[in-house]
Amino acid sequence: MATAARSTKYRRQSDTDLSRMEIMEGAALCFEARGYSATSLDEVAARISSTKGRIYHHYGSKAELFLDVYRAGMMMNFQAIEPILERQMPAIERLKAVLKAHVLCVIRTKPFQNVVGQGVDMLRHGTMPANEHAELEQLAALRDAYSDHFRTVLEQAMADGDIAYANIKIALNSVFMCINGPIVWFTPRKGQDEREIEAVADECVLYAIRLLGYTGDMP
Amino acid sequence: MATAARSTKYRRQSDTDLSRMEIMEGAALCFEARGYSATSLDEVAARISSTKGRIYHHYGSKAELFLDVYRAGMMMNFQAIEPILERQMPAIERLKAVLKAHVLCVIRTKPFQNVVGQGVDMLRHGTMPANEHAELEQLAALRDAYSDHFRTVLEQAMADGDIAYANIKIALNSVFMCINGPIVWFTPRKGQDEREIEAVADECVLYAIRLLGYTGDMP
DNA sequence: TTGACAACATACTCGATAGTATGTTCAAGT
DNA sequence: ACTTGAACATACTATCGAGTATGTTGTCAA
Known part of the structure; x- marks a missing residue:
């Protein structure tokens, strides 16, 4: 029973x-x-x-639905990168892998990632009714935690001497702008297979690590 | 009289x-x-x-006001970079100068640039009432013309062998994501003088040209 | 000084939409 | 068979905001 x-x-x-x-x-x-x-x-x-x-x-409300979409988008991101963070490899290689996983994730879940973006600057400017505001901040904290994963790998790769940046906040923001770019400018075309998408992702990753001063080639 | x-x-x-x-x-x-x-x-x-x-x-309408703000933002951009485009210097130096002028402009006119951004993806998704749609497309053409200025300089610098990219559409998009980043993440702080703002701009430019494969230093 | 018009402010209308209240169906439990 | 409640659909209300109609003030020309 x-x-x-x-x-x-x-x-x-x-x-x-x-x-x-x-x-x-x-x-x-x-x-x-x-x-x-x-x-x-x-x-x-x-x-x-x-x-x-x-x-x-x-x-219960439109805002609640929005926040659920936001949360789902963040979960997709975490699931995409967390397995990689545990791998034993040089920080620079982990950085490449994590960046690529992120780009592939945002391309595949573009509408959700767009909502995440909207949520971020919704918090920044204090839209959103007061009652849901608490959960919005909770989700923003999630976003910060996600960002910290990248920050950590960046610092390790910097310590290894594989990359170089001046201000980590600006560097991290620039990297995110770059790898989140497809959310804005990528438009899936008819009959675009997995290979082409991966090529786009590889190019985004290349630009992101070059941005950080990496001068090697991509595998 | x-x-x-x-x-x-x-x-x-x-x-x-x-x-x-x-x-x-x-x-x-x-x-x-x-x-x-x-x-x-x-x-x-x-x-x-x-x-x-x-x-x-x-x-005449809310949309008309929006479009006027959009247009004003684009004009600020053009005025910032056009004098530089006529200068006689190596393409890579012109690229640096133009990128810096753009970043400084977007930081100083952030609210207007944000509206420009909204206008861009308003067109992409076909919001906006039909009657104003014509002018929106006209403004989008302006935006394309602006983008072409950068594309041209990029191609010249590439021909000179100073930078290297695979797909120019992706490269250009990534550069714009990078130099437009401050629109999203830059928050002016109290008592932040011109020197600090210029330092931020310099760092953004550095990341943008590194992204393109440039390995030299910044002046 | 007076008529006219630009540059607003005030006071409305009316449609769109978030939210609610109520009705319907169907599957599971007893 | 009957009850119950989840999972919806339908029909309604209440509010907010774009757009409009009208009123007010100051300025300039004749």
């Missing part, structure tokens, strides 16, 4: 998560296309051939 | 331009802080201690 109840609960939970994910994907596309405040929940619902009722069944 | 009428007209025109500029500055700050669609014209009016009536006296 406990088992039955639990299995039921799990199945239900799974259904719920599936439904929420579908909503989030539609929301991410809409937010990317027109921005948070220009997007109506009716649009989001229409995109997934549904109605606003479904969204409000799963989310 | 004709002279008197013209002088009056000119003075009026000057007053009008002053008033419009004040409105534009308020609008740029608001658009930067909360985005185009989240910004109400009442907010813009309040920021300049005025009312919506004044704005609608000078502009």
